Amino acid sequence: MATIRDVAELAKVSTATVSRVINSNGYVNDETKKRVKEAIEQLNYLPNDVARSLFKGRSQMIALFVPDITNPFFPELARAVEDVTNQYGYTFVLCNTDNDNDKQMDYLSALQQKSVDGFIMVSSSMTGEHLQHIQVPIVALDRIISPDMSSVTVNNRSGSRQAVQYLKSVGCTRIAHIAGPEHVDNAVYRMRGYLDEVKDEDWFNSSYVVSGAYNFDAARKAAMNLLTRHPEIDGIFAGNDLMGAGVLNAAASLGKKVPDDLAVIGFDGITMGETVTPALTTMAQPIYEIGKSAAEILINQIGTSDSGVVTEEFNVQLIERQSTLRKAETYEQ
Known part of the structure; x- marks a missing residue:
């Protein structure tokens, strides 16, 4: 494999001049530039990316x-x-x-x-x-x-408020939340948006909020436990679409009809939400x-x-x- 030294010897220039031509850095007269390019083509030389990054201080x-x-x-x-x-x-x-x-x-x-x-x-x-x-x-x-x-x-908190408002508008009277991890700030904002809309409702119960860890399996298990303990829940806002899919799976396992018995909305707008059954309503991020x-x-x-x-x-x-x-x-x- 040809090296930069081989190119320099064939073009009868220094390796520094070859580097200047390769990186378009510094002045090289047209005649010399032509010889270097011809040597590169003749030897089928491929510039070393590491060497180039060291020369330029950047790697692209x-x-x-x-x-x-x-x-x-x-x-x-x-x-x-x-x-x-x-x-x-x-x-x-x-x-x-x-x-x-x-x-x-x-x-x-x-x-x-x-x-x-x-x-x-x-x-x-x-x-x-x-x-x-x-x-x-x-x-x-x-x-x-x-x-x-x-x-x-994105506007996680206000977007989540909109999600809960929507569930209320379609007739949900007992709305729960499958939350993301406590250490993730967007999960916290989404939970706060949910609480903004439900904390003053006379039906609100703190046990309506459970963690699904932004994970399908964790959300499925959390939803199974939640719906078994609280069969009155008729709406769930999942903190992301992956957890929303887990909720849909849990509902099917419990024989709950979605959306007749339970309305479910997620957050993110990933393509998967269109392919699950039933297709998942969501607050879609761009x-x-x-x-x-x-x-x-x-x-x-x-x-x-x-x-x-x-x-x-x-x-x-x-x-x-x-x-x-x-x-x-x-x-x-």
Whole structure:
């Protein structure tokens, strides 16, 4: 395999001149540039990315950290980030962290050694203190890591209030909540939105709130226990669509008809919500748009060395499907 030294010898120039031609960095006269390019073509030389990154101090690489790649929300989010980074000529690296701090720190260390240009992070365990030593831009996505860090999120609390208001509007009189993890800020805001709408109702019972851990199996078990203990519940707001699917499964196992006996609404708007039976009503995040926005903010900060904090909050949108729609039609008659 040809090396940069081979190219330099064939073109009768220094390796530094070859590097300047490859990286379009610094002046090289046209005649010399032509000889170098002809030598590269003749030798079929492929520039070493590591050497190039050391020369430029940059790798044209962006990393996205996600906590759980098995949750369909994150691959949909990753697709948007990948599309934008590729459009701007960056290599995209996806890191599944399991929200494990040691794993995240290992990734950060390894990628910094490869001169990664920036990070987009979905993390509930990292703090500004953990990341203060990072010398490249970071954008928090889906949840806020630090007020001093750029972030892209959605209106979790008000969107959740809208979800509960909708369940009330379709005739639900006993509404429960399957909540996400207590340490995840968007799960907390979604639970607060639920409580805003139900805490003053005379029927409200604190045991109507149970944890589903943003996980299908955990939500299914939680819903089975909840509906067995409280058969009067006729509406459930699940903190994400994956848990909403778990609720639908639990209802089917208990012989409850959805939406006639139980109306179910989720949060996220992942594609899976359209494919479950019955199809899941949801408060849909603009998943592609928030991923795209995070990538564009990061690339702008990389390109301009802009250290200013940018915060963007998108609105969620109610998408009615079969898990509530029939109940709505019945109630309106």
